[in-house]
Amino acid sequence: MSEQPPSQSSDDFDDFDEIVEAETERDPDLAVIEAGSRTLRAQAGPPQAADLVPARPADPEVDKALREVEQELATRWGETKLEPSVTRIAALMDVLGEPQHTYPSIHITGTNGKTSTARMIEALLGAFDLRTGRYTSPHVQSITERISLDGAPIGAERFIETYQDIKPYVEMVDAQQDYRLSFFEVLTGMAYAAFADAPVDVAVVEVGMGGSWDATNVIDGDVAVVTPISLDHTDRLGSTPAEIAGEKSGIIKEGATVILAQQPVDAAQVMLKKAVEVDATVAREGMEFGVVAREVAVGGQLLTLRGLGGEYDEIFLPLYGAHQAHNAAVALAAVEAFFGVGAQAARTLDIDTIRRAFASVASPGRLEVVRRSPTVVLDAAHNPAGALATADGITESFNFSRLIGVVGTSGDKDVRGLLEAFEPIFTEVVVTQNSTPRAMDADELAAIAVEVFGDDRVVVEPRLDDALETAITLAEEESEFAGAGVLVTGSVITVGEARLLLGKG
Numbered sequence: 001m002s003e004q005p006p007s008q009s010s011d012d013f014d015d016f017d018e019i020v021e022a023e024t025e026r027d028p029d030l031a032v033i034e035a036g037s038r039t040l041r042a043q044a045g046p047p048q049a050a051d052l053v054p055a056r057p058a059d060p061e062v063d064k065a066l067r068e069v070e071q072e073l074a075t076r077w078g079e080t081k082l083e084p085s086v087t088r089i090a091a092l093m094d095v096l097g098e099p100q101h102t103y104p105s106i107h108i109t110g111t112n113g114k115t116s117t118a119r120m121i122e123a124l125l126g127a128f129d130l131r132t133g134r135y136t137s138p139h140v141q142s143i144t145e146r147i148s149l150d151g152a153p154i155g156a157e158r159f160i161e162t163y164q165d166i167k168p169y170v171e172m173v174d175a176q177q178d179y180r181l182s183f184f185e186v187l188t189g190m191a192y193a194a195f196a197d198a199p200v201d202v203a204v205v206e207v208g209m210g211g212s213w214d215a216t217n218v219i220d221g222d223v224a225v226v227t228p229i230s231l232d233h234t235d236r237l238g239s240t241p242a243e244i245a246g247e248k249s250g251i252i253k254e255g256a257t258v259i260l261a262q263q264p265v266d267a268a269q270v271m272l273k274k275a276v277e278v279d280a281t282v283a284r285e286g287m288e289f290g291v292v293a294r295e296v297a298v299g300g301q302l303l304t305l306r307g308l309g310g311e312y313d314e315i316f317l318p319l320y321g322a323h324q325a326h327n328a329a330v331a332l333a334a335v336e337a338f339f340g341v342g343a344q345a346a347r348t349l350d351i352d353t354i355r356r357a358f359a360s361v362a363s364p365g366r367l368e369v370v371r372r373s374p375t376v377v378l379d380a381a382h383n384p385a386g387a388l389a390t391a392d393g394i395t396e397s398f399n400f401s402r403l404i405g406v407v408g409t410s411g412d413k414d415v416r417g418l419l420e421a422f423e424p425i426f427t428e429v430v431v432t433q434n435s436t437p438r439a440m441d442a443d444e445l446a447a448i449a450v451e452v453f454g455d456d457r458v459v460v461e462p463r464l465d466d467a468l469e470t471a472i473t474l475a476e477e478e479s480e481f482a483g484a485g486v487l488v489t490g491s492v493i494t495v496g497e498a499r500l501l502l503g504k505g
Contacts, residue, residue, distance in 0.1 A: 053364045053496075053504065054142045057156040066156045069163045070143060077182035079138070080412070080438065084213040088173060088181050092189045093218050095169045099196035103133070105203040105219045106334055109248040110227025110261065112386045113327045114206045116319070116363040117227055120331035121204050125338070126151050127357035128349075133195035135188070135216065136206040140365045140380070140496040141504075147191045149198055162194045184208050188215040202338070212250025223337050224252045224280070225259045225330060229267045230385035242266035249274035257281045257337040259289075261330045283308055283342065285326065289333040294325045296397055301325060303358075307332050308342030312351055316359050320367040321393025328358060365495040367393050370502050374475035375400070375485040376468075378499055380492040382409065384417030387489070391425050394487060402484040404471040405429040407449070408464060408494035411440040418490065419452040426487075428474060430459045432467035434494045464494065465501055 057063040077083075093100055106121055108114050115136045122134045131150060139145040144153045147162075154162070166189055174180040181189070188208075195203050205221070207214040226248060229241050245267035252258055252274050260271055262285045275282045283289055292311065293304040300318035303325055304311065317328055336342060336349060365380045367390065375398070381390040394403065405426040409415050422429070431446045433439040442462040449458045459474075461467035468488070475484035488498045 052145070052148075052152065052362055053140050053499065054144055054153050054156075056142070062156050062160070065160050066144075069160055072163075073143075073183050073186060076180060076186065079182075079184050079208060081182070082209070083179055083182075084210075086213055086215065086217055088177050088179065089185045089188060089215045090218055091173045091177065092166075092169060092181060092185070093192065095172060096166065096189065096193055100192040100203075100219045102196045103200050103203055104222045104338075105205055106223045106225060106338060107205050107207070107216065107219060107221030107251045108225040108227065109207045109211045109214075109251050110225070111230045111244070111383070112389065113227040113261070113323060113330075116324060116366055117225060117327045117331050117334075118204050118206045119363050120328055120358065120361050121225075121334050122148070122151055123357045123361050124331060124335040124354065125202055125204070127353045127360075128335075128339075130201040131198065133191070133198060133200035133203040134205075135191040135195075135203065137184070137187075137208050138492050140492060141500055143187075146187055147194055149194070149200065154194060158194070159190075162190045162197075166190060166193050182215070185215045192219075207248075207251065210244075210250070211248040213247075214250075217251055220253045221251060221256055223257050223259060223334050225261075225334050226263070226271060227261050227327070227330060228385065229263055230383065240266065242270050245270035252278055252280050254278045255280065257283065259330055259334045259337060260284045261326060262286055281337075283333055283337065285329060285333075288342070289329055289336075291322075291325045291329050294322065301397075303328060305329050305332055307348060308336040309346060310348040312348060312354055315355055318359065318361060319363055320397040321389060322396070323389035323393065324363075324366070364504075365492065365499065367397070368499075370499060370504050374472060376472070376502065377485060377487050378495045379487060379489045380495045381418070381489050382413055382491050384414055384421050387418045387421035390487075390489065391421055394425055398485060400483055400485040402427040402475065404474045404484065404486045406432060406464075406467050406471045406486060406488040406494075406498070407445070407490040408432045408434045408442075408467070409440050409445060409490040410436075410438045410493075411444075412438070413440075413491075415440060415445060416448055416452065419449055422487075422489070423452050426453070426457070427484075428457045428459060429453055430461055430467045430471045430474075432461050432464050432494070434464060434491060434497050436493050439491070439493070464497055468498060468501055 108118055118134055118136050122132050125132050134148040137146055144159045147154050170181055170186055205216050207216050229245050241264040249271050258275050258280050289308055290306050292306050295302050303315040303317055304313045365378050368378045370376050370378055379390045381387045403425050431442055431449050433442045442460055446460045461470050471486045475486050
C-alpha cells in the first residue's frame with residue numbers, strides 16, 4: 001500500500017471562503033428561513049485502544065450467560081420491524097425513574113457517518129476529562145459494543161447485570177402495552193440505565209433510525225447533530241431527502257444547538273425550519289464551521305478545521321477519506337457547542353487536547369485495514385451515498401493496482417445503486433452473503449452485479465469464508481508486491497463476520 005501525495009494545503013482564511021462557495025449549494029429561499037433562526041458564530045483523553053471490538057468472554061460461564069441474554073433479546077421484534085412510537089420506551093423510562101434525564105446528552109441523527117462522528121465526539125469529550133457514555137448501532141461483532149463507557153464497550157458481566165436489573169421493569173411494561181418492547185427499545189433502556197448508574201458526565205447517543213419516533217428520542221439533547229442525509233430506509237422514512245429530514249428533525253428540541261453537516265438543499269430547508277419553530281441555535285458546515293484544508297498522511301490524514309471559536313491546525317486523524325474529515329469538523333463543532341463556544345465564549349478549545357483526542361480515534365469497520373500482503377480493507381457502506389464516500393476514500397488513500405470487491409448486502413437496500421458506486425474502482429467483484437436472514441441471496445445479488453459489471457467481472461461465492469479466500473487469491477495473482485487489494489463491504493454484518501474470519505476479535 002502507498003499513499004497519494006497531499007491533495008491541498010493552505011492556512012489562509014480566504015481558502016475557507018472558497019470552500020464555503022464550492023461546497024455549499026445554497027438556495028436563495030433558505031435566506032427566508034434563516035432570517036428567523038439564530039446562527040452560532042464565535043467572535044473570533046479517551047483510551048488509546050487499537051481494537052474497540054470485544055471478543056467473546058473468555059470465562060465459559062460468562063459467555064453462557066451472555067448468550068442467554070442475547071437469546072432472550074432475539075425473541076423480541078428485530079430492528080427492521082417497527083411500530084413508530086415512543087410510547088413503550090417512554091413507559092419503560094417512567095418505571096425506571098427517568099434515568100435519561102440525569103445527564104446532559106448529544107443526540108446524533110443522519111444517514112451516513114453517525115457512528116464515526118459519535119466516536120470522535122466521545123474521544124474529544126473524554127480528552128477533556130469528562131466521563132462519557134456512548135450508544136451506537138448496529139454492532140460490528142459483539143452486542144456489547146453498542147453501550148460504551150469512557151470510550152470502551154462495557155464488559156460482558158456489566159452488560160448481563162444491566163439487563164437483569166431492568167428485566168423486571170421491561171416485563172412490567174410488556175404486560176401493559178399492545179406490543180412488547182422491541183430488541184432496540186430494550187437495549188436503549190439498558191444504555192440509559194447504565195449511563196445513569198455509572199454515572200456519566202455526558203451521553204453521546206446515535207439514533208437507530210429516523211428521529212421523531214426513534215426509541216432514543218426520549219432524551220432532550222443539549223446538542224443535536226445531523227450528519228449528511230441521503231436516501232435510505234425509504235419505506236419507513238420517506239422517498240426524498242426532505243421527507244427523511246422531516247423525520248430526523250424530530251431530535252431537535254427547544255433551545256438546543258443544532259450542528260448541521262452539509263445537506264441537500266431540501267433537507268437543509270426542513271432542518272432550518274424546525275430550528276426556527278423550536279428556537280434552536282444552528283451552526284452549519286461550510287458557514288459557521290468546516291474543513292479548511294486536508295492532506296493525505298501515512299495512516300490517515302492531516303487536517304485544518306475551522307470550529308465555532310476559530311481555527312485548529314495540524315490535526316492528525318487516523319481514518320481515511322474526505323468524509324471522515326467532514327465528520328471530524330462536525331464532531332469538533334458539536335463539542336464546542338456543548339462547552340458553550342460560540343454562544344458564551346469567543347475562544348478555541350485547547351489545541352493540544354484536540355490533537356490528542358483526534359489522534360486516538362478508531363472506527364472499526366470504516367475503511368479499516370485488517371491485513372497486509374495483500375491489503376484487505378473493511379468498510380460498512382450499505383447505501384449508495386456511503387459507497388461513493390468509500391470509493392473516493394479508497395481512491396485517494398490507497399494506490400491499488402487492482403481492487404477486488406467482496407460484497408454482501410441486505411435485501412432491503414438499494415443494491416444496484418451501491419454496486420454502481422463501486423463499479424469504477426473494482427477490477428472484479430466476488431458476491432456473497434452473510435449469515436443473517438436479512439442477507440440478499442448471493443445468486444440474486446450476482447444477477448444484479450452482472451448487469452452492472454458484466455459477466456466476466458463477477459464471481460459468486462455464497463459462503464463468506466470462500467468469498468474472502470477467492471478475493472485474496474485473485475489479488476495475489478499479480479504477485480506479492482504488485483499492489484492489489486481487497487475491499488469487503490455492503491453491510492455492517494458482512495464486515496463484522498469478515499472481521500472475525502480474518503482474526504479480528
